Amino acid sequence: MEQSRVLKSLSAMAHDTRLEIVRLLVPLGKDGLAAGAIAEALGVSASGLSFHLSQLEAAGLLTSRKASRHVIYAADCKALGAVIAYLLNDCCARDPDICACTDEARQTEQAGA
Amino acid sequence: MEQSRVLKSLSAMAHDTRLEIVRLLVPLGKDGLAAGAIAEALGVSASGLSFHLSQLEAAGLLTSRKASRHVIYAADCKALGAVIAYLLNDCCARDPDICACTDEARQTEQAGA
DNA sequence: TCAATATTTCACCGATATTTGAAATATGGA
């Protein structure tokens, strides 16, 4: 993944509402959620949400599809993984401290799940 | 790590020059590099660099120490790891796609190193 | 077709972020 796309993704995630959107959508996988349901879940206006969804979609972190009169948004987990992978590749290289933290996170997560 | 700190870190990294600073400093570990040397390496003005360094330091991603008339900046690898860990914890949970990507990255990195 | 629902687009405004260059501060050495 090129740095310019990583930057776009980081910018997209670096906003309270948008990070919440990602957190909401990732567990739902490809099923995703309609824009209106996302707006309700997060307590934001429809037009405001639409703006944030478009940012995330432009960054490649979300996909959208129409279903009847709804627009369903879903997290693109591969893209999210690629961003994290870039950070690990760039930052983790030769640095045990960073890998250690992510390893702990992974183990904690798997133990808890 | 609380979400507000993660947001601050993501905002700090979501900038071309600042991501370059991180990429430059991480491999150098605790030795770090003087502000002037960073500015030269990246081809940016001293005052511009100072602004970006302060953003990264405020986010907790860099540490600084004075050495004679220099100010040495170093990446805080634990903090970087914590940000990545947060993303994995939040986003990777129950999602094999994301973990798969980071696993590949890890293996590629370790094979290449 | 008409009305209701779902979402996006638009224009406007205020808040933030970034760049620039000059000036201020701090340090070390002659």
Place this chain on the structure above:
DNA sequence: TCCATATTTCAAATATCGGTGAAATATTGA
């Protein structure tokens, strides 16, 4: 002390971002 080096601070200009509400678009069902 005086000068050169290293860095930060400041103010001004510009650019970008985010929030708001009205209007536009698309879809469905009566």
